[in-house]
Amino acid sequence: MNRPEPVQVIKQRRDAMLDRLIGGVPYIQFLGIRFDRRGDELTGVLPYADKLIGNPTLPALHGGVTAAFLEVTAIIELSWAMIWEDMESGKLDPDAELRPKLPKTIDFTVDYLRSGLPRDAYARARINRSGRRYASVHVEAWQDNRTRLFAQGTGHFLMPQRNG
Numbered sequence: 728m729n730r731p732e733p734v735q736v737i738k739q740r741r742d743a744m745l746d747r748l749i750g751g752v753p754y755i756q757f758l759g760i761r762f763d764r765r766g767d768e769l770t771g772v773l774p775y776a777d778k779l780i781g782n783p784t785l786p787a788l789h790g791g792v793t794a795a796f797l798e799v800t801a802i803i804e805l806s807w808a809m810i811w812e813d814m815e816s817g818k819l820d821p822d823a824e825l826r827p828k829l830p831k832t833i834d835f836t837v838d839y840l841r842s843g844l845p846r847d848a849y850a851r852a853r854i855n856r857s858g859r860r861y862a863s864v865h866v867e868a869w870q871d872n873r874t875r876l877f878a879q880g881t882g883h884f885l886m887p888q889r890n891g
Contacts, residue, residue, distance in 0.1 A: 744814060745769075748806055748827065752799070758792065760799055767811050771800035771850040771868075780845060788843030793868065796850055797880035798835050801864040804852035805830045805884060828887035830862060835882040843877050846870055862886055 745764055749755050758779070763770045773779070773796045781789025806829055850868040857863075861883065868878045 741814070744810060745807065748810060749803060751827075752829070754795070755799055755803075758795060758799070760796060762803060767807075769800075769804055769807055769851070771796060771803070771852075773848040773850070775846050775848075782842075785842055786845045788845070788848065790837075790839060793839065793843050793848075793878050794835070794837045794880070796848065797837060797866045797868055797878060798832060798882060800850040800868075801835075801852045801866045801880065801882045802830055802832070802884070804854060804866075805857065805862050805864060805886070808854060808857065809886075809889065830884035830886050833861075833883040833885055835880060837878060837880045839878050841875075841877045843868075844870055848877070849873075857886070859889070860886055 742764065745762060749760070749762060759774050759776055761772045761774070763772055773792075779788050779792045780786045781792065806827055810827065848868055848870050850866055852864050852866040855863040855865055864882050864884065866880045866882070867876050868880075869876050
């Protein structure tokens with residue numbers, strides 16, 4: 728009888744897989760976006776940096792940075808959901824080189840609800856629909872208070888073809 732893997736080994740494998748996924752996107756590195764993983768749930772984290780300010784008079788986060796943060800969070804959530812499924816079913820070799828094809832944006836709409844303040848921001852994406860060819864995702868971003876959103880977005884994505 729096979730013994731189950733220790734929890735720490737499973738966590739390390741999942742974290743390494745997530746690091747490889749986001750490490751393959753230079754723009755994520757440029758903006759400084761990280762992802763906090765709790766089980767299969769991801770929260771995007773955009774640490775504050777002066778370069779992210781669009782209006783120094785207010786000061787407020789640049790609208791393009793806000794939109795990019797929302798869109799990146801949606802794309803990584805979709806990719807992670809595909810990888811998670813394959814990883815947990817054993818279809819994905821944990822030691823294999825991970826170079827997934829990311830979903831391509833069809834359209835992305837952002838609602839700017841209030842100015843993004845000069846502090847860390849967080850975002851969480853919810854997949855509304857994900858099929859073989861198409862996905863719809865809603866993303867919400869906040870700073871100090873989860874119930875007080877500063878932006879939200881909805882996107883439609885063309886899903887990459889999966890092997891097997």
